Every structure is written in structure tokens, then in C-alpha cells.
Amino acid sequence: MTILPQNDTGCGWLNLLKKRDVSPSLKQNINAKWVVIGAGYTGLCAALSLAEMLPNDEIILLDAEHAGEGASARNSGYLVDSTLNDGHLSDTGLSQYKQKYELNLVAVNFVKSLIKKHNIECDWNECGKYYASSTSDNKAKLDNFMKLLDELGLQNEFFDPKNLAHQLGTDFYKMAVKVFGGAMLQPAALARGLINALPANVSLYENTPVLNISHDKKHHISCQNAQINTENLIIAVNGFMPNIGVKADRAFPLLLTASLTRRLSDAEQKSINNVGEWGVLSANPMGATLRYTADNRLMIRNTVEVSKSLVLSEADLLNRKSQHLKGLKIRFPFLSDDVIDHTWSGITCISANNANIFEQIKPKCWVVGCYNGGGIGLAALFGHQVALAANDKTSDIQRLIAARPQPKWLPPQPFLRWGVGAKLAIDRRKATQEV
Numbered sequence: 001m002t003i004l005p006q007n008d009t010g011c012g013w014l015n016l017l018k019k020r021d022v023s024p025s026l027k028q029n030i031n032a033k034w035v036v037i038g039a040g041y042t043g044l045c046a047a048l049s050l051a052e053m054l055p056n057d058e059i060i061l062l063d064a065e066h067a068g069e070g071a072s073a074r075n076s077g078y079l080v081d082s083t084l085n086d087g088h089l090s091d092t093g094l095s096q097y098k099q100k101y102e103l104n105l106v107a108v109n110f111v112k113s114l115i116k117k118h119n120i121e122c123d124w125n126e127c128g129k130y131y132a133s134s135t136s137d138n139k140a141k142l143d144n145f146m147k148l149l150d151e152l153g154l155q156n157e158f159f160d161p162k163n164l165a166h167q168l169g170t171d172f173y174k175m176a177v178k179v180f181g182g183a184m185l186q187p188a189a190l191a192r193g194l195i196n197a198l199p200a201n202v203s204l205y206e207n208t209p210v211l212n213i214s215h216d217k218k219h220h221i222s223c224q225n226a227q228i229n230t231e232n233l234i235i236a237v238n239g240f241m242p243n244i245g246v247k248a249d250r251a252f253p254l255l256l257t258a259s260l261t262r263r264l265s266d267a268e269q270k271s272i273n274n275v276g277e278w279g280v281l282s283a284n285p286m287g288a289t290l291r292y293t294a295d296n297r298l299m300i301r302n303t304v305e306v307s308k309s310l311v312l313s314e315a316d317l318l319n320r321k322s323q324h325l326k327g328l329k330i331r332f333p334f335l336s337d338d339v340i341d342h343t344w345s346g347i348t349c350i351s352a353n354n355a356n357i358f359e360q361i362k363p364k365c366w367v368v369g370c371y372n373g374g375g376i377g378l379a380a381l382f383g384h385q386v387a388l389a390a391n392d393k394t395s396d397i398q399r400l401i402a403a404r405p406q407p408k409w410l411p412p413q414p415f416l417r418w419g420v421g422a423k424l425a426i427d428r429r430k431a432t433q434e435v
Ligand SMILES: Cc1cc2nc3c(=O)[nH]c(=O)nc-3n(C[C@H](O)[C@H](O)[C@H](O)COP(=O)(O)OP(=O)(O)OC[C@H]3O[C@@H](n4cnc5c(N)ncnc54)[C@H](O)[C@@H]3O)c2cc1C
Pocket: 004, 037, 038, 039, 040, 041, 042, 043, 062, 063, 064, 065, 066, 067, 068, 069, 070, 071, 072, 073, 074, 075, 076, 077, 078, 079, 080, 208, 209, 210, 211, 236, 237, 238, 239, 240, 244, 256, 257, 258, 301, 345, 346, 347, 348, 349, 369, 370, 371, 372, 373, 374, 375, 376, 377, 379
């Protein structure tokens, strides 16, 4: 594997939280019963559930960097049940969409139950979200989407430009469908809450990248300064799976960047009608995601790219920041050039056909991840379910997961990078107006 690059320090969601004390890295060889690799939502929920199920066992949780500071802190905070950019025009598509919706709904409710159980404060808001378009090109797509939502009995509402401008404080969009369901949240605060909820029988080791994994009757994990032999292993590194030689022909990483502004001033808030919190997802797969937060900041994410190194140079990050500023100023021309306070990147995981990974790849060795565009809810749910599965406990939810399509084969590198890069470039051209 290649050594993982350090996360950048620009994540606004993280920077708004109090600093936490980082756990030490692993420096001695150990024999373990349970090891979970990766401390994002998936690994944290797996460790949490294992620890609760097996109060007398020690659960080792490893992360290459700081726990919960990967995609799980860096995402846009949309906990979604229904999603727009899924094929649902054929019968197969429709039944697959329903399955996916059902799973997402279970996941939303699971996250909600975790937040309640562990008193996690993460700015949870069930304000709904808008699927919006700045042109009339997406009218048919949005009409179809509304039909589908009606069929599923999901509350939705169409917004024309005037009503939309009133709701969002910008006249940039020409139409939108508002969907109720799911929630908006502060992603890093959710991850932090899960870390704080870990019971004493979870031993968390941070700054402990796994360099190699081999298997015989046990699983052998090599880290820089330690070797672990374990009876049971759960791999929850999501976009980094190919980096450790796992599922490299089924899952691949994409690099996204986002920015968060300072709080808008009273005058700026007034100029957008003092609107309340909202979230906008684009009707175009490559269009910008925007949020107006409860504390009056704007967040924008409008880049997706293939990155060989899984990290951006400072110069590249600055360049993405200027794209974020452009996206903000098209919508809110009154904003000053220095409105952005935080800019960051994050790695997410995609498969060729929007499928997820939930698989026992060797006896007592499970891999979970690859949530494509989504992942807040599914990561938490898959983490919990893999803990059950690893303890031979089956469930209806596992059957629902198993009924979903399996990820299709992907070509090896560099062909994969080139192919995905070309597809993104085509989608990007279709969404130039939605920067
Ligand atoms: C910018 C951005 C916006 C997004 N927006 C949304 C959204 O609005 N809604 C939504 O549902 N989803 C969104 N996502 C996706 C979502 O964040 C992920 O699907 C989810 O966080 C996955 O959680 P995870 O725990 O599986 O992975 P991660 O959070 O990536 O955690 C994996 C962990 O594994 C660790 N790791 C990696 N390699 C190793 C190794 N070799 N050894 C030890 N540890 C290792 C990493 O350090 C990391 O902490 C977004 C993602 C990004 C990047």
C-alpha cells in the first residue's frame, strides 16, 4: 500500500468543534479477539455495537489519522432517505429504488436512535431539502421524481422561481422539488458524539495506519510500530479500500472539496430575507451542493475528481476554493471575496453501479463500505449490522442489504482513473451552469 497522506486541516465542521485529546498510537504487538480498522461512522458504529454486545471482550479500533476526521467529518451533512440521481425509469430501476429507499429510511431512523441514546448534539434539523435546477432542462427529470415520490407516498412540493427565491434568498434557481424526510446535521459533531459514546472496552489507537493484512487461521495486521494477530476483523476504511488491497476491483475513491463561510452579517442575512436553515442538492449529478446553516453560514461543495494521491496540494486546494467562491457569488453576488473561512477535501467511495459492499471476504473477516453519494446513514447502519453479522446474528436488514445489487467489476489502474475522469468531465460539462 501507499502511505496515506495527512488530512488537510481546513475542515470547517471540525474547526468549529472544541479540540479533543487524541488517543495514542499502537506501539506494541498484541493478540486480539476483535479488531476494527477505520474509525469513521462505519468503524465507530461497528466498535460501539460490538462493545455493547460483548461487554467482556476488548475491541481494538485503529485509525490511520484522527478518529472521525475523514469523510465522516468532511461531508455535507445530508442524511438522506430519498435520492434523485438514481435510475428509476424501468421496472427493475423502480424496485431497486424502493429497496434503496427502504434501506435509507432504516438508516435515518438508526442514526436518529443513536443520537437520542447517546445525547449527541449535531444540529439535527428535519427541514427537508431541495433538488434544484438553474435551468428548465431538468423539468422532466424533476417531474418524474415527483411522480416517484407520490408513488412512494413521500411528501414533496414543487417550487417555481419566485417561491424558491423567497425560501432560499437567491434567484439563481429556476425550479426545485422540496422533499421532506431525512435530516441535515453537523457531520463532524455526529462523528465526535460517536467517539464520545465508545465504552471502556473499546481501545482506540489513532495515527496508526494499517500497512498490510494477511490471513491464515487468524488475521495478521501490520502497522508501522506493531503487529496485531486477531481472531475477528472488520475492515471499514471506505474510500481507502483499494489502498490496502481490498476490493480494488469493485470500489474506487473520489476526491471532493467544500468550503464554509464566516457567519453572514445582519445586513447580509436581511438581504436574503432572513431565511432559515436550508439545503440544496443539484438536479445535475455534478452540480453544486449548498447549505445555509442554522448559524447563518453558507457551505458549498462543487468539485468531484479522481485523485491518484488521495490528497490535494495547498495550491490545488486554493484553486478549488476559488471555484467555491465563484459558485457562492453567482448565487449571492453581495458576498465579499474573503467570505470563505474554511476549505477542505475528503475522500468518498464509489462503485460502478451505485452498489454497496457488505461482505465476509474470509472466515471472520468482514468488509463494509462504498456508500456512493450517500453514506451518513448507511455507514452507521452497516457498522451496526456488520457487528451483528460477525457474531452470527442475522437480521431482516442484512437480508435487505443482501438483496441490493453487488458492485460490478472495475478495470485496473490506470484505465479506471482515466475512464472515471472522462465520465466526470462529461457530467461536468452538462452542469457548467450549476457550478
Ligand atoms: C465532501 C464530502 C461530502 C459528502 N456529503 C455527504 C452527504 O451530504 N451525505 C451523505 O450521506 N454522505 C456524504 N458523503 C459521504 C460520507 O461522508 C461517507 O460515505 C461516510 O462518511 C463513510 O463513512 P466511513 O466510516 O465508511 O468512511 P470514512 O469516514 O472515510 O472513515 C474511514 C476511516 O478509515 C481510516 N483509514 C483509511 N485507511 C486506513 C488504514 N490503512 N489504516 C487505518 N485506518 C485507515 C481513515 O483515516 C478514516 O478515518 C460525503 C463525502 C465527502 C468527502
